[in-house]
Amino acid sequence: MIRPILTDGHPLLRKVAPPVNLLEIPGPMIQGLLRDMMETMHAAHGIGLAAPQIGSPLRLVVMGNVKADGGARGFPARVLINPVLLSQTTTILQTNREGCLSVPGWCGDVARPLGLEVQYLDEKGATQRVKMNGLEAACLLHEADHLDGILFIDKLEGEKIAQPRLVARPEFERPEGQ
Numbered sequence: 001m002i003r004p005i006l007t008d009g010h011p012l013l014r015k016v017a018p019p020v021n022l023l024e025i026p027g028p029m030i031q032g033l034l035r036d037m038m039e040t041m042h043a044a045h046g047i048g049l050a051a052p053q054i055g056s057p058l059r060l061v062v063m064g065n066v067k068a069d070g071g072a073r074g075f076p077a078r079v080l081i082n083p084v085l086l087s088q089t090t091t092i093l094q095t096n097r098e099g100c101l102s103v104p105g106w107c108g109d110v111a112r113p114l115g116l117e118v119q120y121l122d123e124k125g126a127t128q129r130v131k132m133n134g135l136e137a138a139c140l141l142h143e144a145d146h147l148d149g150i151l152f153i154d155k156l157e158g159e160k161i162a163q164p165r166l167v168a169r170p171e172f173e174r175p176e177g178q
């Protein structure tokens with residue numbers, strides 16, 4: 001089921017979300033929520049969505065940029081439950097023009113680590129460890145921020161103000177020329 005996406009100003013977007021109980025992962029509540037998140041992300045043409053964005057304060061993230069398959073910026077669809085950053089590049093950064101389904105119509109440049117390793121539980125409750133780079137890493141960090149009540153507009157580079165977007169676009173935009 002496609003769910004409404006909360007927008008900036010809603011108090012749930014500013015709360016730290018609690019972790020999901022491992023025993024609840026196979027149950028209908030979490031499995032249904034994960035299905036709704038994927039469906040809502042795809043319907044909104046996003047590449048990432050965190051559960052608090054649809055009003056469910058839990059540490060759940062869905063991601064995927066499968067339309068860019070074959071391109072350097074494509075990455076597989078993935079469900080991440082209780083993601084924990086194991087490491088990230090601290091000196092090597094990337095800057096992407098970010099947008100957010102919860103901040104419709106706005107985008108801005110955000111510097112983030114270029115690479116990271118994350119540990120999480122998948123939709124079956126199995127522990128996974130994955131290394132991510134580039135847009136996938138930036139997307140994970142953007143979504144993990146949502147779990148801690150942080151929005152990309154808190155982290156803007158340069159003029160420190162978001163710029164209006166002319167048209168609705170995916171959660172992240174491609175940099176100029178790519």
Ligand SMILES: [Zn+2]
Binds near residue numbers: 101102142146171
């Ligand atoms: Zn977002």
